Amino acid sequence: MLLTAEKLTKKFGVHTAVDQLDLTIKDNECVALLGPNGAGKTTTLQMLAGLLTPTSGSIRFLGKKNIDRRFIGYLPQYPAFFPWMSAKEYLQFAGRLSGIPNKELQGKIEEMLSFAGLENARNKRVGGFSGGMKQRLGLAQAMIHEPKLLILDEPVSALDPSGRRDVLEMMNELKKKMAILFSTHVLHDAEQVCDEIVMLKDGKMKWSGNLVDLRKMQDGNHVVLETKEEIGHWLKTENYVTEYSFSSPREVELRLRNPGSRNRLLSDCMEKGLTITHFSEKGRTLEDAYLELMEQ
Numbered sequence: 208m209l210l211t212a213e214k215l216t217k218k219f220g221v222h223t224a225v226d227q228l229d230l231t232i233k234d235n236e237c238v239a240l241l242g243p244n245g246a247g248k249t250t251t252l253q254m255l256a257g258l259l260t261p262t263s264g265s266i267r268f269l270g271k272k273n274i275d276r277r278f279i280g281y282l283p284q285y286p287a288f289f290p291w292m293s294a295k296e297y298l299q300f301a302g303r304l305s306g307i308p309n310k311e312l313q314g315k316i317e318e319m320l321s322f323a324g325l326e327n328a329r330n331k332r333v334g335g336f337s338g339g340m341k342q343r344l345g346l347a348q349a350m351i352h353e354p355k356l357l358i359l360d361e362p363v364s365a366l367d368p369s370g371r372r373d374v375l376e377m378m379n380e381l382k383k384k385m386a387i388l389f390s391t392h393v394l395h396d397a398e399q400v401c402d403e404i405v406m407l408k409d410g411k412m413k414w415s416g417n418l419v420d421l422r423k424m425q426d427g428n429h430v431v432l433e434t435k436e437e438i439g440h441w442l443k444t445e446n447y448v449t450e451y452s453f454s455s456p457r458e459v460e461l462r463l464r465n466p467g468s469r470n471r472l473l474s475d476c477m478e479k480g481l482t483i484t485h486f487s488e489k490g491r492t493l494e495d496a497y498l499e500l501m502e503q
């Protein structure tokens with residue numbers, strides 16, 4: 208295991224921001240910390256990055272109790288850039304801070320500028336960069352020293368759709384080389400890149416598992432069927448239909464007994480000479496499953 212946190216807790220005065228959180232990250236795993244504003248995501252990430260001392264609980268990183276920051280890359284939610292620096296100077300600064308030897312640094316900077324798509328902006332001042340460019344530079348800064356774990360706090364939340372896509376694509380590339388832990392309040396962003404999801408609310412873990420597990424919580428047994436001809440009343444005798452209601456003689460909403468019932472329904476329709484013009488799921492979406500878990 209790359210990182211194991213047990214009963215991680217952080218209190219600010221009487222307020223418990225993170226409450227007995229257990230979390231594990233394997234090598235090259237991408238984990239999304241998903242939760243609404245104030246859930247405790249930033250506080251958790253800062254503790255795991257070694258920037259904030261937990262009130263109680265333990266963290267083991269690379270088998271040791273002390274977090275070795277050389278192996279961690281961190282991108283804060285609101286990175287503080289020096290606006291007068293150029294992209295190249297900024298990476299030079301970040302690379303020196305991470306202790307990259309001078310003879311390797313120039314090569315690394317070129318590699319990062321190209322990875323972040325900022326070759327043409329290398330000598331431009333960061334102050335004039337768009338939000339997307341800044342975020343790509345921030346990501347380049349966080350990974351210049353090839354950490355084993357990259358911690359990203361809401362890396363795409365402030366970006367427009369194209370900036371979002373660029374950063375998510377970079378993350379998809381990076382996860383081949385290192386573990387990534389990132390926070391977001393958008394399930395869709397988590398779905399794009401991560402393997403594991405940890406849902407957090409009021410500092411507590413609400414649910415954790417992978418996307419396959421979460422998808423299982425969608426309700427695929429609630430379907431809508433529309434046909435060219437009138438459907439008729441044979442559905443009431445089929446034991447794979449548990450409920451149904453007609454919105455018109457040609458359209459019916461059904462609750463099926465299990466996912467296998469779909470095939471039976473469709474083949475029965477064909478047998479009865481019905482032409483299917485529409486068939487879709489009307490169940491819970493992934494977003495519904497997420498919201499339901501959060502409200503529990």
Ligand SMILES: Nc1ncnc2c1ncn2[C@@H]1O[C@H](COP(=O)(O)OP(=O)(O)OP(=O)(O)O)[C@@H](O)[C@H]1O
Pocket residue numbers: 219222223224242243244245246247248249250251392
């Ligand atoms: N330094 C601090 N002092 C006091 N309270 C704090 C401090 N930092 C965070 N908190 C509180 O702890 C809770 C969790 O905050 P945190 O920033 O970790 O949440 P978050 O999930 O990252 O939220 P957001 O998405 O809004 O950034 C909030 O109620 C916040 O007000």
